[in-house]
Amino acid sequence: MNRLTDIQHFKSEFFKALAxxxxxxxxxxxxxxxxxxxxxxxxxxxEGSAVSQQLAVLRNKNVVSTIKDGTSVIYSLRDPLIKDLLAVAKQIFDNHLVDAISLLEGIRNEQ
Structure with a gap:
């Protein structure tokens, strides 16, 4: 694989982990x-099994990391930029929501 293909593959796998x-x-x-x-x-x-199953996916895709603390396993974001990515996704959602509301208001005003 070349570098561009590697990056595209990484992005694809990363977004699958978020899906x-x-x-x-x-x-x-x-x-x-x-x-x-x-x-x-x-x-x-x-319930624990559902959370553990989803944490396993995130761990396997290297999205979260773990450290052992006695008998507990502590989970953390592997990269703090994930927080920024989630904020951008919310902004995109908000933009779509504003567009949908404007469209609905326009339809309502035509009636």
Whole structure:
């Protein structure tokens, strides 16, 4: 593979790792600080197996990193820029929402 193909492959795999609502939520929580599985379960209001399964995907794709703290495993964002990426995604969503609201208001005003 050449360098351009390597970068495209990395991006593809990275975005696949983000392609689940719970994984996005986990990353949002981790962007506020490191957490163990129990803390994530409580914050997400989800059972352990679901959270652990999604954390495994994020870990395997090198999106989160772990450190052992006694009997607990602490999860953190591997790259702090992920927090910025999530903020940009929210801005894009907000822009789409504003466009949709404007469109609906225009339709309503025509009626």
């Amino acid at each position: 689940h609502p719970m994984r996005i939520r986990i990353l949002e929580v981790l962007s506020e600080g490191d957490r163990n599985v129990n803390e994530l379960q409580n914050i997400l209001g989800s």
